[in-house]
Amino acid sequence: MKELDWALIPILNSQFSILMRGLVIKNTGSWYTVRTEDGRDIESKIKGNFRLKDIKSTNPVAVGDRVVIDINKEGTAFITEIEERKNYIIRRASNLSKQAHIIAANLDQAMLIVTVNYPITTTIFIDRFLATAEAYRVPVKLVFNKIDRYNNEDQRALEYLIELYTSIGYPCSTLCARTEEGLDALKTDLKDKITLLSGHSGVGKSTIINKLVPGVNLRTGDISEYHNKGMHTTTFSEMIPLPEGGYLIDTPGIKGFGTIEMADAEISHYFRELFEYSEECRFNNCTHRHEPGCAVIQAVNDGLISESRYKSYLSILDDRMESKYREEF
Numbered sequence: 001m002k003e004l005d006w007a008l009i010p011i012l013n014s015q016f017s018i019l020m021r022g023l024v025i026k027n028t029g030s031w032y033t034v035r036t037e038d039g040r041d042i043e044s045k046i047k048g049n050f051r052l053k054d055i056k057s058t059n060p061v062a063v064g065d066r067v068v069i070d071i072n073k074e075g076t077a078f079i080t081e082i083e084e085r086k087n088y089i090i091r092r093a094s095n096l097s098k099q100a101h102i103i104a105a106n107l108d109q110a111m112l113i114v115t116v117n118y119p120i121t122t123t124i125f126i127d128r129f130l131a132t133a134e135a136y137r138v139p140v141k142l143v144f145n146k147i148d149r150y151n152n153e154d155q156r157a158l159e160y161l162i163e164l165y166t167s168i169g170y171p172c173s174t175l176c177a178r179t180e181e182g183l184d185a186l187k188t189d190l191k192d193k194i195t196l197l198s199g200h201s202g203v204g205k206s207t208i209i210n211k212l213v214p215g216v217n218l219r220t221g222d223i224s225e226y227h228n229k230g231m232h233t234t235t236f237s238e239m240i241p242l243p244e245g246g247y248l249i250d251t252p253g254i255k256g257f258g259t260i261e262m263a264d265a266e267i268s269h270y271f272r273e274l275f276e277y278s279e280e281c282r283f284n285n286c287t288h289r290h291e292p293g294c295a296v297i298q299a300v301n302d303g304l305i306s307e308s309r310y311k312s313y314l315s316i317l318d319d320r321m322e323s324k325y326r327e328e329f
Contacts, residue, residue: 017072019080024065025239025247032061032079034069044069044077062088062102063237063249064194087137089196104196104237104249109139111189113199113208115146116154116161121200123161127271127312129198130170134270135262138196141171141189145204148176164306168272177207187212192245201252209250213240264317268296271313273305287317 022042026033034044046061061067066083088105112129114121126142133140142165144158162172173189175182190212197205209216240248268274268288274296278286282293288310291297299305 017070019068019070020077021066021068023239024061024063024067026236027059027061027063027238028236034067034077034079036069042069042071042075042077044079047078047080058101060102062105063239064088064105064107066106089133089136089138091132103198103251106194107138107196107249108193108246109141110196110198111141111143113197113203113205114142114144114161115200115203116144116150116157118146118149119200119202121203123308124312124315125200126161126165127309128316131262131267131270131312131316134272135266141173143173143175143186145175145177145208147174147181148179164308168309175208177204177211180211183211187242187244190242190244190246190248194239194247194249196249196251198251205250209240209248212242212248214243216240262316267316268313271309273299273309274313277305289314289317 020036020038020042022034022036024032025035025041030045032044032046034042036042044067061079061082065085067079068081068083069077070080071077085105087107089103089107089110090100091103092100110129110133112126114126130140142161144162147158150158158174162174166172173182173185175186177183186208197209199205237249237251240250242248262270264287265285268278274288277295277299278288280295281288281291283291286294286296288294288296296305296310300307300310
């Protein structure tokens with residue numbers, strides 16, 4: 001990706017088309033909506049020879065990217081350049097290939113919407129998301145939604161998860177989007193930031209956005225009573241401006257979160273507490289599975305590392321070793 005001299009933009013080229021800088025605010029498959037610096041939304045496509053060199057991706061351009069577009073006389077454009085990203089977050093493409101799908105770029109933070117029930121969000125899913133965010137330098141906050149629906153058992157699970165993830169260093173908050181309990185605190189956390197909103201289908205992302213942005217009217221979905229899983233309502237990623245300042249990036253609900261681009265030896269680096277204890281392992285290349293003198297295994301046995309986090313780490317290692325992608329968590 002080349003360094004760009006933004007002082008030269010917009011300029012006229014020899015074909016009398018216009019180069020302008022803009023922000024990708026929506027992806028609708030083969031088309032991208034780019035908001036230019038003068039406030040216009042231009043439907044744009046990628047030039048046929050435009051590819052990112054460092055990543056095998058199904059979508060070389062993502063929501064949140066800063067780009068240069070070449071606007072033609074019909075009012076549409078080609079994306080010709082992409083500015084260096086400060087960060088991005090990816091998942092394995094749903095076609096089971098070794099390619100990645102870039103969810104969003106240039107984020108100030110991500111908020112993972114979690115529901116203890118209705119539907120269930122597993123710790124394996126949470127941990128895979130957190131590990132991927134660590135790998136790409138995206139700060140994460142966990143927001144536990146639908147707290148009005150929880151019975152005593154659900155409430156105990158909620159308290160356990162909040163204690164677990166807070167102790168590792170991930171901020172946690174609770175929310176009932178339906179009654180707006182906790183909404184003001186959420187607005188404060190979102191103000192003037194570009195935030196990725198992610199989570200399973202059915203956890204309430206669309207309801208949250210409808211409460212935060214009056215008039216946006218995103219469609220909300222139902223929970224399958226048989227499977228206790230959400231039904232997809234968002235089809236494409238979109239950047240939504242917040243009234244108090246900042247943007248929310250709404251993404252399609254994610255069923256599984258297959259990790260990619262992680263070397264086996266690096267995976268434990270993205271689990272904060274595993275990385276801390278790994279410095280005391282007898283062997284530098286310890287995989288924390290069976291080696292003698294493994295400080296991580298000892299910490300798990302001593303209750304200093306939670307079994308659920310350790311199992312999540314092993315599940316990623318297993319995926320890597322077996323070259324497969326687990327669809328559901």
